[in-house]
Amino acid sequence: MKPFSKMETRLVIEAKIRAETALHLGCGGSVETSGTDSPVIKTADGRPFIPGSSIKGVLRSFAEQLLRTMQDHRIEGPEPRPKSGVWACEPFAGTCCISKEDKDRFWEEAQKEAKEKQPEPDETNKKKPTRDEIFAQEVFKHACYACRLFGCQYFAGRIAVADAFPDGEVATHVRDGVGIDRDTGTAKEGIKYDFEVVEPGAEFNLRIVCENLKEPEEVFFTHLLQLWRDEGLHLGGQTTRGLGLTRLRDIRVRRYDADALVGLGEPEEMELDALAGKLNKHWRRRDA
Numbered sequence: 001m002k003p004f005s006k007m008e009t010r011l012v013i014e015a016k017i018r019a020e021t022a023l024h025l026g027c028g029g030s031v032e033t034s035g036t037d038s039p040v041i042k043t044a045d046g047r048p049f050i051p052g053s054s055i056k057g058v059l060r061s062f063a064e065q066l067l068r069t070m071q072d073h074r075i076e077g078p079e080p081r082p083k084s085g086v087w088a089c090e091p092f093a094g095t096c097c098i099s100k101e102d103k104d105r106f107w108e109e110a111q112k113e114a115k116e117k118q119p120e121p122d123e124t125n126k127k128k129p130t131r132d133e134i135f136a137q138e139v140f141k142h143a144c145y146a147c148r149l150f151g152c153q154y155f156a157g158r159i160a161v162a163d164a165f166p167d168g169e170v171a172t173h174v175r176d177g178v179g180i181d182r183d184t185g186t187a188k189e190g191i192k193y194d195f196e197v198v199e200p201g202a203e204f205n206l207r208i209v210c211e212n213l214k215e216p217e218e219v220f221f222t223h224l225l226q227l228w229r230d231e232g233l234h235l236g237g238q239t240t241r242g243l244g245l246t247r248l249r250d251i252r253v254r255r256y257d258a259d260a261l262v263g264l265g266e267p268e269e270m271e272l273d274a275l276a277g278k279l280n281k282h283w284r285r286r287d288a
């Protein structure tokens, strides 16, 4: 279900992800097929890549952390605020911004509204919202900022990340590891395993498409990308061993408004810093 049946704007971000340290994106393969205990994920023709879902997951948890920090430091979010009052829920900890009671109530109301609401006489050519659309819109209003951007079980997110394929040749090698005792956290004697990594310096092509973000959401999201570029973000596994540090470079941002989308205008090329720099305009510290 989509709370937005129309496409109004589209922000396309392209960049290179550079591995600053070795990168391990495991695929759960086995020794028999790969010759290592833990191979990296590869395309059918054997090139390592970074699944878009992994990137999106890392960006989402980064966004959640930042939203909670903003809330703790009384940085006031943009309008309209989530009606739930939750800025970033923790679905895996069992605290979703939409409770089961909320969901049931919205569903009942949507069923009623879809039956009762008739199109205005002068709007007969307009499509009547369906029960599913009314429900998705109501859930969206109450959902936290993280769910609104990245989606949840009730509606699709508005940020799509494509699989990032290598830019040029990417070398891998197999590293020796030491087994860690899960109970004590120390190296376990006699247990050895190895894992495959992508070597530092490898670059992957990133492409993110954001649809129908309001400007405050655009500046929040591009601010995340600014931090990724300047401070780095960890992708993949073994990050406690220092693996997986990546940075963005060669970032290109294009923004399509409705005219550009239908071919009546050109997309606007934007500077990431100019867009992300508007954070101050939309997100401000509330006076105590």
Ligand SMILES: [Zn+2]
Pocket: 088, 089, 090, 096, 097, 098, 143, 144, 145, 146, 147, 148, 152
């Ligand atoms: Zn949520």
